[in-house]
Amino acid sequence: MNTKELLSVLPVKSIKGTLPEHVTDVAVDSRAVQDGGVFVCLKGYTVNGHQFVKSALLSGARVIIASEPIMIDEERTAVVYVENTSKAIELLASKYYQYPSKRMKMIGVTGTNGKTSVGNIIHDMLRQTEEKAAVSGTIGFKLNDILYETENTTTDVLTTQQMIAQAANEGCESMIMEVSSHGLVEGRLAGTEFDIAIFTNLTHDHLDYHKTMENYSAAKGLLFAQLGQQLDQKKFAIINADDPWSSKMIEMTSFPIFTYGIHVKSSFQATAIEMQSNYTRFQLQAPDGTFTVTMPLIGEFNVYNALAAIAALYAKGMATEEILPLIANVSTVKGRLEKVETSLPLTIFIDYAHSPDAIEKAIATVQPLKKEGNRLLFLIGTGGNRDRLKRPIMGEKAAAADYVVFTTDDPRDEPYESIISELSATMPHDQYACIGDREEAVRHTIEQANAGDIIIFAGKGHEDFQIIGNTKYAHSDANIALEEAAKKFGDTTINK
Numbered sequence: 001m002n003t004k005e006l007l008s009v010l011p012v013k014s015i016k017g018t019l020p021e022h023v024t025d026v027a028v029d030s031r032a033v034q035d036g037g038v039f040v041c042l043k044g045y046t047v048n049g050h051q052f053v054k055s056a057l058l059s060g061a062r063v064i065i066a067s068e069p070i071m072i073d074e075e076r077t078a079v080v081y082v083e084n085t086s087k088a089i090e091l092l093a094s095k096y097y098q099y100p101s102k103r104m105k106m107i108g109v110t111g112t113n114g115k116t117s118v119g120n121i122i123h124d125m126l127r128q129t130e131e132k133a134a135v136s137g138t139i140g141f142k143l144n145d146i147l148y149e150t151e152n153t154t155t156d157v158l159t160t161q162q163m164i165a166q167a168a169n170e171g172c173e174s175m176i177m178e179v180s181s182h183g184l185v186e187g188r189l190a191g192t193e194f195d196i197a198i199f200t201n202l203t204h205d206h207l208d209y210h211k212t213m214e215n216y217s218a219a220k221g222l223l224f225a226q227l228g229q230q231l232d233q234k235k236f237a238i239i240n241a242d243d244p245w246s247s248k249m250i251e252m253t254s255f256p257i258f259t260y261g262i263h264v265k266s267s268f269q270a271t272a273i274e275m276q277s278n279y280t281r282f283q284l285q286a287p288d289g290t291f292t293v294t295m296p297l298i299g300e301f302n303v304y305n306a307l308a309a310i311a312a313l314y315a316k317g318m319a320t321e322e323i324l325p326l327i328a329n330v331s332t333v334k335g336r337l338e339k340v341e342t343s344l345p346l347t348i349f350i351d352y353a354h355s356p357d358a359i360e361k362a363i364a365t366v367q368p369l370k371k372e373g374n375r376l377l378f379l380i381g382t383g384g385n386r387d388r389l390k391r392p393i394m395g396e397k398a399a400a401a402d403y404v405v406f407t408t409d410d411p412r413d414e415p416y417e418s419i420i421s422e423l424s425a426t427m428p429h430d431q432y433a434c435i436g437d438r439e440e441a442v443r444h445t446i447e448q449a450n451a452g453d454i455i456i457f458a459g460k461g462h463e464d465f466q467i468i469g470n471t472k473y474a475h476s477d478a479n480i481a482l483e484e485a486a487k488k489f490g491d492t493t494i495n496k
């Protein structure tokens with residue numbers, strides 16, 4: 001790209017050295033710099049990117065964008081000084097990738113729980129219609145059925161623009177993005193023009209970062225503010241009317257709103273909900289009529305997720321009648337109350353619940369499936385070095401199960417003891433165990449289970465690793481559970 005054109009979006013303080021006519025790439029990580037590229041030095045939480053200029057130069061950087069003095073040979077590499085490099089990359093990222101979000105319908109999903117579920121349900125329904133679509137979020141970046149790994153739920157601004165450009169270049173008509181509150185606050189969505197913004201819910205999580213629920217709600221609200229002010233465009237907000245924070249989100253935008261809910265009168269309202277062990281049926285009042293919806297997703301929380309997804313497709317221009325066969329065929333989302341297929345005399349679910357509300361919802365969904373005389377066993381862990389305030393509340397919610405195993409999730413540098421003692425601090429009954437090592441905890445859960453029992457292994461969902469210290473170790477709740485259960489129940493026909 002022409003260097004002057006790229007830099008034209010920046011409020012530049014000064015330039016030292018001679019700018020090359022063209023640059024080949026833009027990078028914020030010295031390890032990703034291309035020969036002839038630009039390296040932007042970002043001050044992170046852990047390290048200061050200005051320290052890595054040498055390594056960027058070795059990889060062939062021709063332009064350094066910095067806010068701190070850089071001592072280099074300006075003959076070969078120019079230094080562009082700006083006030084704030086984090087702000088600079090917000091402007092550069094979309095300029096470099098040519099504002100790719102304008103070429104697709106962009107659907108953003110925010111909320112404490114349900115982002116991955118709603119995003120993947122919408123993506124699955126669009127793919128059923130043969131529409132080319134991409135989805136990004138906690139599970140990764142899925143484009144044309146290929147899944148690429150990503151570091152965060154909402155990736156850094158440069159990766160975000162690069163993914164959107166890749167999706168647009170490969171002919172996608174739509175892209176669904178999970179939008180985290182961290183991503184919004186840190187400008188990772190700068191330059192992303194959303195057409196549809198969805199709010200799932202707001203409950204206790206991430207207060208280590210946001211401190212108060214007010215701050216947390218303001219962060220989520222940014223997605224709706226980011227719909228912008230060009231009111232001649234066809235944009236929509238889709239809001240869970242049953243959530244007490246819904247009015248906060250509604251206040252943030254002037255674009256038309258579709259609400260959804262079960263208890264409050266909404267544009268898309270579910271009534272007469274019938275829950276079965278492998279499907280859910282409900283009556284749907286939609287703006288274009290009343291319909292019966294049958295879907296293979298279970299639990300009241302999935303009724304909310306389905307309503308949000310139906311409303312998104314409606315806002316995108318489909319009639320509700322056309323959407324119903326799609327929701328009837330939708331696949332279960334990986335690691336979200338996902339049943340493990342096995343001939344063992346146990347029902348095992350793998351789930352991603354790691355907030356108090358998600359734990360409550362997962363247990364409430366599965367309890368009614370239990371037969372008389374059987375128990376629901378619930379294993380729950382939580383991450384180390386993260387929101388500690390939520391731990392006792394998680395324990396309190398987990399107590400609704402008949403037997404609880406408290407363990408760790410990604411303990412990182414935190415000792416097992418503090419994690420499990422805080423999780424179990426509010427247990428009102430004695431039917432529980434505290435086992436720091438997650439593998440041992442999974443095996444213990446199976447030891448405790450009797451034929452006919454139901455088990456939920458929560459917190460790891462789709463993840464196939466555990467982070468202990470700084471290392472990622474391979475870990476699968478399902479594989480360990482099946483191996484242990486096969487020993488106990490003498491079953492050898494494991495099919496996960």
Ligand SMILES: CC(=O)N[C@H]1[C@@H](OP(=O)(O)OP(=O)(O)OC[C@H]2O[C@@H](n3ccc(=O)[nH]c3=O)[C@H](O)[C@@H]2O)O[C@H](CO)[C@@H](O)[C@@H]1O[C@H](C)C(=O)N[C@@H](C)C(=O)N[C@H](CCC(=O)O)C(=O)O
Pocket residue numbers: 028029030031041042043044045046047048049052151152153154155156180181182183
């Ligand atoms: C607290 C936080 O948000 N941290 C994010 C941040 O990391 P950081 O500030 O520590 O980065 P850093 O390591 O100090 O690096 C600073 C700069 O130096 C550069 N560098 C670094 C090393 C090197 O050799 N060369 C080099 O150039 C880095 O590329 C970077 O530009 O920038 C990284 C790159 O974008 C993110 O991956 C990282 O997310 C970490 C992994 C994280 O755990 N974040 C959580 C809090 C988060 O964002 N979660 C949300 C919500 C999830 C949910 O809803 O549950 C999410 O969207 O994922």
Ligand SMILES: Nc1ncnc2c1ncn2[C@@H]1O[C@H](COP(=O)(O)OP(=O)(O)OP(=O)(O)O)[C@@H](O)[C@H]1O
Pocket residue numbers: 111112113114115116117118138153178200201301302304305335336337351352353354357358359361362461
């Ligand atoms: N709408 C919902 N309301 C409450 N709980 C939900 C909802 N949808 C899913 N859950 C529960 O929360 C867990 C996480 O769901 P999901 O991954 O869809 O949420 P998320 O917002 O993407 O989470 P994260 O931000 O951690 O990636 C699920 O495994 C399930 O237990």
